[in-house]
Amino acid sequence: MIGAFVKSVEQLGDPRVRDPIMLSLALTVAIYLLLVAGLWFGLGAVDVVDPPWLDTVIDVAGGLAAFVVALVFFPAVVTAFVGLFLERVAEAVERRHYPKLPAAREVPIGESIAGALSFALVAVGLNVLALPLYIFLPAFNLAIYLLLNGYLLGREYHELVAARRLDRSRLTGERRQHRWRIMLAGVVVAGLMLVPVANLLAPVVATAFMVHIVQALRGDPGSA
Numbered sequence: 613m614i615g616a617f618v619k620s621v622e623q624l625g626d627p628r629v630r631d632p633i634m635l636s637l638a639l640t641v642a643i644y645l646l647l648v649a650g651l652w653f654g655l656g657a658v659d660v661v662d663p664p665w666l667d668t669v670i671d672v673a674g675g676l677a678a679f680v681v682a683l684v685f686f687p688a689v690v691t692a693f694v695g696l697f698l699e700r701v702a703e704a705v706e707r708r709h710y711p712k713l714p715a716a717r718e719v720p721i722g723e724s725i726a727g728a729l730s731f732a733l734v735a736v737g738l739n740v741l742a743l744p745l746y747i748f749l750p751a752f753n754l755a756i757y758l759l760l761n762g763y764l765l766g767r768e769y770h771e772l773v774a775a776r777r778l779d780r781s782r783l784t785g786e787r788r789q790h791r792w793r794i795m796l797a798g799v800v801v802a803g804l805m806l807v808p809v810a811n812l813l814a815p816v817v818a819t820a821f822m823v824h825i826v827q828a829l830r831g832d833p834g835s836a
Contacts, residue, residue: 624817636698683806687805701816702772716777727771734764763795
């Protein structure tokens with residue numbers, strides 16, 4: 613798994629990956645700023661008349677909370693949006709490292725959009741339910757975050773990569789058979805999304821990383 617991650621980072625300089633990187637960077641920054649702004653505005657809308665100083669405290673606390681909460685929802689939202697544009701990354705990784713693979717099937721845009729929306733709804737919903745745990749279990753909130761989002765991101769990125777070569781039933785069977793390794797790969801991605809600056813490249817790195825993981829799971833990197 614370490615080797616797969618290293619190869620994924622090394623390919624960031626590949627010309628075929630640069631366009632998705634720029635798109636990923638732009639969308640990632642825009643999504644995060646929108647999340648922070650929306651949460652800050654929502655929390656700042658709370659007015660307390662008496663005592664007046666409490667309004668200032670709430671505004672400051674709301675601003676800090678906006679950054680933290682936006683970070684919690686960041687993996688779900690950015691993966692849902694940027695995932696629509698990462699087909700080229702997966703293709704570039706396969707061409708460079710697995711040239712014997714036959715051409716992948718073209719995933720219909722409708723299928724991609726439906727998958728992205730489904731993932732976003734489930735991921736945001738589960739993170740909303742987990743918010744009390746993040747707040748009231750400070751000793752365990754990082755572990756809860758990594759496990760929950762590791763499961764979600766592992767499932768989503770596996771589906772993004774595997775759907776290019778497997779039908780729905782085979783894809784589901786592969787995910788069930790290797791659920792723990794896929795989840796561990798997702799935990800790595802979730803951890804990367806917590807690292808400032810590195811999280812801007814996380815969707816691209818995660819896609820390349822999962823291509824290597826999927827080929828390793830199948831035991832024969834030269835075939836689909």
